[in-house]
Amino acid sequence: MKYPKTMNTYCPTCKKHTEHTASLSSRKGRGKAHPMSEAQRRFKAKLKGYGSFPRPNPKGDGKPTKKVDLRFKCKECKKSHTKSSGGFRSKKFEFKNK
Numbered sequence: 001m002k003y004p005k006t007m008n009t010y011c012p013t014c015k016k017h018t019e020h021t022a023s024l025s026s027r028k029g030r031g032k033a034h035p036m037s038e039a040q041r042r043f044k045a046k047l048k049g050y051g052s053f054p055r056p057n058p059k060g061d062g063k064p065t066k067k068v069d070l071r072f073k074c075k076e077c078k079k080s081h082t083k084s085s086g087g088f089r090s091k092k093f094e095f096k097n098k
């Protein structure tokens, strides 16, 4: 889909509608579990034999679409924020040139 590069939307810092520039954020560095997080400790306990053994990762190509991670940067306070919807899925994503 095509998305406008600039748009008027609510800025939580300025507490009013200002002009924002939309950008895609890279998901690099995300998704790595903390070595001693709650979930990791639970997972390690499972590997040691407590509870049921963890299931292997599901095989397959996964989903045909990727979730678009949009960030909006306010032109007034220069702060960026995300939308509450948490993004949407799209096969092909590009910015519309006005």
Ligand SMILES: [Zn+2]
Pocket (backbone or CB within 6 Å): 011, 012, 013, 014, 015, 018, 074, 075, 076, 077, 078, 079
């Ligand atoms: Zn702002």
